[in-house]
Amino acid sequence: MARTRLLRCSATLLLLLGTALTAGLLLAAVDAALFHPLSRVADLLLVAVGGGVGVSALLVFAASVVRQARAHRSARPRVAALEIRPGVVEDAVPRAFCVGVFRPRVIVTTGALETLTAAEVAAVMAHEQAHVRRHDALRLLLVRALADGLFFCPGARQLAARLATLAELQADEAADRSGLAGAMLRIDGVSAERIDRLLGQRVRWRIDAAVLARGAMVAIALALAVFELGSATGCARHPFVADGIVHEDAPLGALLLTAGAAVLLISRRTLVGSLRAR
Amino acid sequence: MTMTPPQLHSLEREVMEELWDRDTATVREILEALNARSEKSRAYTTVMTIMRRLDDKGMLVREREQRTDIYRTTLSRDDYAQARARAQIGALVDEFGDVALLHFARQVDALDPERRAALERLAHKQ
Numbered sequence: 001m002a003r004t005r006l007l008r009c010s011a012t013l014l015l016l017l018g019t020a021l022t023a024g025l026l027l028a029a030v031d032a033a034l035f036h037p038l039s040r041v042a043d044l045l046l047v048a049v050g051g052g053v054g055v056s057a058l059l060v061f062a063a064s065v066v067r068q069a070r071a072h073r074s075a076r077p078r079v080a081a082l083e084i085r086p087g088v089v090e091d092a093v094p095r096a097f098c099v100g101v102f103r104p105r106v107i108v109t110t111g112a113l114e115t116l117t118a119a120e121v122a123a124v125m126a127h128e129q130a131h132v133r134r135h136d137a138l139r140l141l142l143v144r145a146l147a148d149g150l151f152f153c154p155g156a157r158q159l160a161a162r163l164a165t166l167a168e169l170q171a172d173e174a175a176d177r178s179g180l181a182g183a184m185l186r187i188d189g190v191s192a193e194r195i196d197r198l199l200g201q202r203v204r205w206r207i208d209a210a211v212l213a214r215g216a217m218v219a220i221a222l223a224l225a226v227f228e229l230g231s232a233t234g235c236a237r238h239p240f241v242a243d244g245i246v247h248e249d250a251p252l253g254a255l256l257l258t259a260g261a262a263v264l265l266i267s268r269r270t271l272v273g274s275l276r277a278r
Numbered sequence: 279m280t281m282t283p284p285q286l287h288s289l290e291r292e293v294m295e296e297l298w299d300r301d302t303a304t305v306r307e308i309l310e311a312l313n314a315r316s317e318k319s320r321a322y323t324t325v326m327t328i329m330r331r332l333d334d335k336g337m338l339v340r341e342r343e344q345r346t347d348i349y350r351t352t353l354s355r356d357d358y359a360q361a362r363a364r365a366q367i368g369a370l371v372d373e374f375g376d377v378a379l380l381h382f383a384r385q386v387d388a389l390d391p392e393r394r395a396a397l398e399r400l401a402h403k404q
């Protein structure tokens with residue numbers, strides 16, 4: 001339904017915003033370090049810290065992609081080796097899942113075929129086919145990698161986890177309700193939220209506002225740092241002359257703001273923490 | 279739940295294959311069968327150790343008849359293969375979790391009676 005999609009888009013956008021800011025910081029720091037001889041300590045510090053954050057984010061992101069791709073690559077042949085006929089594996093426990101990233105396949109266990117009615121199997125297959133159609137395996141791989149890369153940003157992991165749940169809710173919406181209800185009765189481990197959604201409850205946003213607020217502060221700090229680096233390298237106009245007055249612009253002010261936001265984040269018992277406690 | 283049968287390494291596998299062909303056997307019989315099939319000649323103690331170990335692993339049971347031990351398989355060849363396959367799917371699910379497999383269901387939430395009843399109503403409303 002439209003609402004699930006809206007929530008999914010919003011969460012993705014937030015994650016992409018954090019990624020864009022981090023990428024911007026990395027680019028600005030690299031640009032400053034390579035092409036703009038900066039002299040002031042504040043600028044150099046910003047380049048060092050910004051570059052450090054940017055590079056580590058990139059490395060963690062890449063490592064996450066590699067780790068997940070490896071898991072996918074080893075899972076696929078191992079599932080294939082257990083197939084007794086295409087798409088079916090021998091297992092008494094009723095299960096269904098997708099395997100593979102670029103060309104995902106739906107696998108069900110013999111237990112699922114034995115315990116579920118035809119309508120229930122059809123509903124489970126419709127759910128899994130929805131994942132295949134939307135390339136959820138690929139999307140979630142990227143989402144997890146982006147969230148891993150944003151390790152310094154509170155809320156990124158929650159966004160990724162929420163996106164995984166929303167993908168399940170959206171896949172449920174593609175299946176016949178009655179068949180799905182039957183399947184949920186027989187397959188253990190369906191989350192309460194999915195059942196409630198199937199029974200007609202509205203999908204909720206469900207991401208802790210306090211965590212998001214702390215994430216927003218990090219985002220603001222990133223934006224300030226990018227802005228600061230941009231103006232510091234603004235074709236070396238320090239100090240610049242406008243209206244006949246020599247302006248000494250103050251990156252220090254922005255740096256202090258950035259540092260302040262960071263301190264606020266680190267001590268969880270500050271602003272947000274105390275608001276939450278009340 | 280039944281126990282997952284152990285994975286067998288190559289010599290254990292050979293011994294089990296021989297045993298599956300004949301249901302019960304003594305160490306001497308298995309030794310002779312193995313040595314008849316391959317150029318390599320195995321020592322009595324090697325085969326005895328393997329069969330003792332298979333006994334410990336629950337793949338064989340040992341019965342003493344007069345002065346010789348007679349071994350019997352606990353699982354048929356097919357049952358063993360099926361149980362292994364089942365264990366492997368379970369292991370795959372545990373190993374890869376959400377990273378590589380997109381599951382229909384993978385939470386630990388137990389179904390509460392209220393939700394169960396509501397689902398049942400919905401399931402029977404065809």
